[in-house]
Amino acid sequence: MxxxxxxxxxxxxxxxxxxxxxxxxxxxxxINSKFIRDFLYYVPYSVLGAMTIPYIFYAGGSVYASIAGFFVAFIMAYCRFSLLPVAGASCAVAYIVGLFV
Amino acid sequence: MKMNYSYGLRRGLPIALGYLSVAFGFGISAVEKGLSPIQAILISLTNLTSAGQVAGVDVMIALGGVLEMIVAQFIINLRYSLMGIALTQRLDKSFSNIHRFTVAFAITDENFVMAASEKEKITPSYMYGLITLPILGWTLGTALGAFSGELLPAGVRAALGLAIYSMFVAIIVPPARDSRPVMYAIIIASAMSSIIYYVPWLASHISSGFSVIICAVVASALMAWLRPVEERPEEDSNG
CATH class of the missing domain: 1.20.5 (Single alpha-helices involved in coiled-coils or other helix-helix interfaces)
Structure with missing residues (x-):
């Protein structure tokens, strides 16, 4: 390759x-075109949405571990925790769930 | 506050620490997907971007074409164009073209937000200070993840693969909570992406790079048409 x-x-x-x-x-x-400006405004969110779902469900080992990690990330992000704690906690939970499933 | 190199350096430190850990996850997942550690490090050193690199690795693994790579990177990184335009309004007069060419390499979501939040005009030395540690952190984190990945137990390695995706969640959920249209854009894009992923005929005809492009363009255009943005805070475009 x-x-x-x-x-x-x-x-x-x-x-x-x-x-x-x-x-x-x-x-x-x-930029004068309102449509293009609005389009560009939505781009980062739709890009990250499309890149995350459904791939996150398979990124942490087993599906169960990944879904648990996603769930934790979602709740913490909703409560406005910053990137680092969100990523750390979701990996930790995925690891723990991965030990059992 | 003086907009000099050392002040910029201090502002970049927390960004660098965040990058260190996220890049660690990228390094692990790139090697897991089949790249060599050196290849993973080269990607981080030359691109300095999270979402684009994840998509780029997928194109490489799938032995995708150059056109697919270019279009994917263009769409995914288009937000940096917006950020660059926003920053031009704030630059000090000493910001000559040479400095613009250099600093442009390191326009990332976090660097942009930091620079845009400064009260004073942005000087070249401040920008060089700001971007130094994040570039180091991103490259070093990738190297650590790519090389030490094999030393870690398989369970830890698997769990860390989640890091970069959790970071994406942490980026998009708070703005979705604040704005219904943003939430709809995310839901439309992820629903389309899931359909392409789970419908076998679509999955075998559309590569993951093009899937991201199609989903993002359709969702963004649809929302721009249905829900034009009313108020537009400049720093709101960090993706």
């Missing part, structure tokens, strides 16, 4: 960099 890895790595890094750099370096005015 080495040659294809390098090609994919370069296209990945270059795309990520240009998406960050071009607007930051060259943008001088405001």
């Amino acid at each position: 080495d040659k294809s890895f390098v090609i994919l790595l370069v296209s990945m890094a270059l795309t990520t960099y240009l998406v960050r750099m071009i607007p930051f370096a060259f943008f001088r005015s405001k």
Whole structure:
């Protein structure tokens, strides 16, 4: 996979960099289309939603452990805990459940 | 407060600690999925982004095409364009193009929120200070996860694979709690993503990278059409 890895790595890094750099370096005015601005507003949330569900149900070993971890993460996030405690607690719970199931 | 390098460095420390642990999870899961530790580290060093890297690894493992990779990264990282635009409004006059080219590499959700929350104009030295430790933390965390992953018991390794996804949950749930339209966008996107995942015909025809793109574009466009955003706090776009 080495040659294809390098090609994919370069296209990945270059795309990520240009998406960050071009607007930051060259943008001088405001986007006028309301639809595009609203579209962009929703993008981060729908991206993360689509990347998390259903993949999180299989990310922590067994399905039961993962679902338990997801449940804990959801409750804690709802109570506005920050990223670190949420990630830590959900892994810990997934680990404990994983010992039994 | 002086907007110098050492002040920026201090502001970046908590971000770096968070990145250290999340990147640890990324390192483990990238190796679990089949990449070598060196490959995982190279990805973190050159990309410095969580969601994009997870999707990127999936494209690599599935031996996906360059076009798929580019489109996936473009859509997933598009939010950085918005953040970059927001930051341009706050830059000090000393921010020449060279500094913009360099600093742009490290626009992340957390770095953006930190910089945007400063009261004074953003100087280049402040930005270099701010991004130093997060870049180190992200790369070091990936290395630790990728190399020590094999030393950890299988149960711990499996559980840590959850870390990066739990972090996504921690990012999207609070704004969904505050805004119904945001909640709908997340529900539509994750429902579509589940349908693609569980319907065998769709799953075998749509790779995970394109699935994210399709779900995100449809959900965002639908919500932009049904529920145009009214008030728009600038820092609200951290995904």
